[in-house]
Amino acid sequence: DAGITQSPRYKITETGRQVTLMCHQTWSHSYMFWYRQDLGHGLRLIYYSAAADITDKGEVPDGYVVSRSKTENFPLTLESATRSQTSVYFCASEEDGGTETQYFGPGTRLLVL
Amino acid sequence: QKEVEQNSGPLSVPEGAIASLNCTYSDRVSQSFFWYRQYSGKSPELIMSIYSNGDKEDGRFTAQLNKASQYVSLLIRDSQPSDSATYLCAVSGGSYIPTFGRGTSLIVHP
Numbered sequence: 769d770a771g772i773t774q775s776p777r778y779k780i781t782e783t784g785r786q787v788t789l790m791c792h793q794t795w796s797h798s799y800m801f802w803y804r805q806d807l808g809h810g811l812r813l814i815y816y817s818a819a820a821d822i823t824d825k826g827e828v829p830d831g832y833v834v835s836r837s838k839t840e841n842f843p844l845t846l847e848s849a850t851r852s853q854t855s856v857y858f859c860a861s862e863e864d865g866g867t868e869t870q871y872f873g874p875g876t877r878l879l880v881l
Numbered sequence: 882q883k884e885v886e887q888n889s890g891p892l893s894v895p896e897g898a899i900a901s902l903n904c905t906y907s908d909r910v911s912q913s914f915f916w917y918r919q920y921s922g923k924s925p926e927l928i929m930s931i932y933s934n935g936d937k938e939d940g941r942f943t944a945q946l947n948k949a950s951q952y953v954s955l956l957i958r959d960s961q962p963s964d965s966a967t968y969l970c971a972v973s974g975g976s977y978i979p980t981f982g983r984g985t986s987l988i989v990h991p
Contacts, residue, residue: 811969
């Protein structure tokens, strides 16, 4: 199916565990993004990537690691999960050609106990 | 720090009325402006983009941009209960990295 997908959709983990959230897009868009959304804070950018092997920090990168070995995949890893990382995580890709239109995945709801 | 400000609401309008959502931004060199709609428990989806001063209409939606005053608005005509959602304003300065506002909650009541 064309589009952008995230897995898992729901995840419960414990403090201190490593968690990886997956993101896959089929359009071959150059730019991809990871956001977290919390009540009262709106969408906050964690990391973004301009192309394969090019990543950069966003507004709230601490505690997160990303990689992008292939254009279509952009996994986000929480190295040692903390309760403050309980959130809804959205992956997005951005249409090439200068419109800057973003397409969001369905989100992953993460609960850290 | 680039800022995008929206009234969190909720904005409550009766069915059939015009809903007016507003957004102000701090970065004067911003070039691209977007409105995303987000239903509860769902991901944001683009409904309007605007790149130059003036109005842009698409069906019941009209985006208005005034770069001199640094605000962008979204008008929804003939509001329907299905329009009830949170509307996110996003602004970009051409860096491909948009800044999102916190969103305005819209409630359209029958």
